[in-house]
Each structure stands twice: as C-alpha cells, then as structure tokens.
Amino acid sequence: MEWTAEGLLIGIRRHGETSVIAEAMVAGRGRTLGLVRGGRSSKLAATLQPGNTVHLTWRARIEDHLGTFTIEPLTSRAAALIAEPTRLYLAQLVCEHLHLLPERDPHDRLLGMALRLIDSTPDAVELARFELALLDELGFGLDLSSCAATGAVDDLTHVSPRTGRAVSREAAQPYLDRLLPLPSFLTARGNASPDDLRAAFRLTGHFLAAHLWVPRNIDPPATRELLLDRLLREE
Structure with missing residues (x-):
C-alpha cells in the first residue's frame, strides 16, 4: 500500500x-x-x-x-510561530483539538478551518467557530437552529447545558441560572464583544469537557487558557 x-x-x-x-x-x-x-x-x-x-x-x-x-x-511555519506567542498558542491548541479526531476518518472542513486559523492573524471569533465545528464533526454538535421549548427561530439567547439545544429569550427567563448564554455571533455574522467571546468559550468548553475531555479522562489543553487570556486581553 x-x-x-x-x-x-x-x-x-x-x-x-x-x-x-x-x-x-x-x-x-x-x-x-x-x-x-x-x-x-x-x-x-x-x-x-x-x-x-x-x-x-x-x-x-x-x-x-x-x-x-x-x-x-x-x-x-515553526519559526514564524515561535516569534509570535499568540499564534504559537493558537497553533498548539488547534493541533491538540485535531488529536481528538478518530484515525483515518476524513474531516476536510476542520482541516481547512485549521489552516486558515494558523495562517491568519489570531481570531477569537473563528476559534470559537472552530470549536463548535469540532463538536459537530465528532457527533456532539449543538442545535442552535430553534428554541427547544417553543420552536421559535428568533431571539435565541441561551443553550441547555444538558441537551445542547438553543432556548429563546422568553423561554429562558425562569431558568437563567441553569442555562449557558448563547452569544449572537455564533448564529449570525456580526461583531463580538469581549463578554460575547467569554460566553462563547464557556459554551464550547462546557461541551468539550462533557463529551470529550472528561469521558476520555484527559485534561483540557493548558494552551487553551493561555491563548484565551491573550486573545481576550487584546480585544
């Protein structure tokens, strides 16, 4: 062969x-x-x-x-990455995320996203979307298309930490202390504030831990917190 x-x-x-x-x-x-x-x-x-x-x-x-x-x-890319610590942490995190994929199972969408992330100016928005795509490709994708309680497709503001399904603003009100905020940039193109980005990485981090890190008995990548601290500080 x-x-x-x-x-x-x-x-x-x-x-x-x-x-x-x-x-x-x-x-x-x-x-x-x-x-x-x-x-x-x-x-x-x-x-x-x-x-x-x-x-x-x-x-x-x-x-x-x-x-x-x-x-x-x-x-x-190694020399250029070493010269820029934020890019280096980003590349290391992307590689660690790709380690989670099964062997010899094509994931060309993730490969394309990974290359764009590594070759571009570090972008927290695109990293959050990459983590969402990773969950999706591994079979743990979040359903952000409609409200789990009402079926509404507009004004989706939260996500159930148990099911990964979106919840509308109105339906979320009685359960705000139990739900994860859903920043709007994850469902529509637009700007993201530092608070939006923190919410996005809290969201993806919750489901990466629930479905991948904890079940496989592995620690979250140490580079993730270092990178997020740098990216959010620069926003």
Missing part, C-alpha cells in the same frame, strides 16, 4: 532511539500516523514541527498497519 499527499503535522512523539511517529491531518484521509525512520536526526528537526505542512509518502504492507512516512517540507 502506498499513497502521497500534503498533510498538516499535528504531533510528533519519540519511537525508539532514532525514530518518531508523526501524526498529520490529510485531506480525504483524516488524522493519519506513520513512522519516520531517523526522525530524531538534526536533519529532520526543522521539518518535523507541528504546524508545518509537508509532502507525505505513506507506505505499509497492509492498509491497517501503522506504516512509514517519508516527509518533505512544503510550508514551514
């Missing part, structure tokens, strides 16, 4: 004394792992950095095997 493609490196871990296992997001193939022989050499150090886009050749005797990667650099 063999294929070639471009991939976004999202993780590297040591394997043995001289090799590494590289993890990449590949269009049409999803999160894919491969052994890179000699990957701990100084020659490959600059190439094998999460956040870089590389040309991959994957080979294996049987499709279900781990396989090996031959990697060549295409877009090296």
